[in-house]
Amino acid sequence: MNNKPTNTAAGIGIEERIQLKIAEIDKLSDHLPSVVIIHNLQKGMAVEYMSPRGAAMLGFTLEELRNLGEEYHAKFFNPEDVPDYLEKTKYLLEQNNDDTIISLFQQVRASENHPWKWYLTTVKILMWDDENMPLLTIALAYPIDPLHHVTAKVSRLLEENSFLRMNYNRFSKLSEREREVLKHMALGKTASESADELCISVSTTETHRRNIKRKLDTSSFYELTQYARAFDLI
Template sequence: MNKPTLDPELEQRLENIRLFADYLPAALIIHCLEDLSIVYMNKPGLERIGTTLEELQNMSQEQYYIRFFNEEDSNDYVPKIVQIVKSGTDDHVSYFQQVRVPLQKEWQMYVSNTKVFYRDENGRATHLITVAGMLDPVHHITSKVNRVMEEINFLRNNNNSFLKLTKREKEVLKYTALGKNSGEIAALLCISSTTADTHRRNIRSKLNLKNNYEAVKFAQAYSLI
């Protein structure tokens, strides 16, 4: 891939970045907004994800994100980045990212900060700069963030199934998660035990529940209890 010709001022900014970026205790990435291709990544970032700048620059945007990131996370932070690009301000966006790194089975949690790196003579944003640092996996804050991300992923993966529940089925799910049997649920909702049983069967089918623990997990994730 041929190296694109850059604006002299942009090239000077990149040269300034290169002078110190490899000394940062975090990944530093410069993206071209036109196609989100990577113009530059410092040595700590490249080493962390086990690749080279040349390899990254020869990847398509889709290949890059599928290989290294949980693409569902982008639904949360991309709109915020779009907003700062359009705003014409010097604001930045902070967000969490799940990153796949070599020899690690589980996602590694990073906190990233992105802002516009360069605007052309017309004020149009052309490049973004991002600094991404890995959260210490044994830190208590990381544990809390991981729990939140697990819940977010659970909601993403199960939202369509949960939306199939009727209002009454959500009430029955709530009491099921609280350990109530069909007779107790029937008394609380002023319905028959047979109807309560039917609701519970429908809930198990719609949510593919295998045990009461999974019912509790749904009830907690959707704030029923």
């Protein structure tokens, strides 16, 4: 479904329409249990607007955030989250409609002297230009309570996702049989037990185990288990 509204309004320029749209959002932002951020896609995802709560948390004025331009993302966000953010943003822009919403977890901090804080962020296109190309996105960033039991689970999932991204090239070198043997290794099975279940010889199993450790550059049981868990073998 391509539910894409038309933004053209007779006698009103694009900049004025942007300010009118921002004024609508600003009236409600303080009543929402989230930080509201509006990005300008045609200015390198620069900040056009941030709700007062969010600006205060970062210790910047809205004007200062606008002046940061493209540097805004590198300054406040964990670079480990960038691949997921870019992939989902690309999908959002490809869909280019009013229905598509993406969601992602992000780590944010005001400066290097502050700890990372987790946010669940939802994003959609807010406004299009006169050629119906995406112009503004709106994001609602919800803080995740660090004391909530869900936070620990989310952190583990995100750590696995980060491990997966960083080690995908190494894992991709494993053959299908080696992945089966890795699964058995992570489950604590001996070479003899794996050989019986996979219907191969013990010597072949031991060769696979040596090759797995060489390709993954580790002999640590913990790290081997990380691979198995991150790549859904167990």
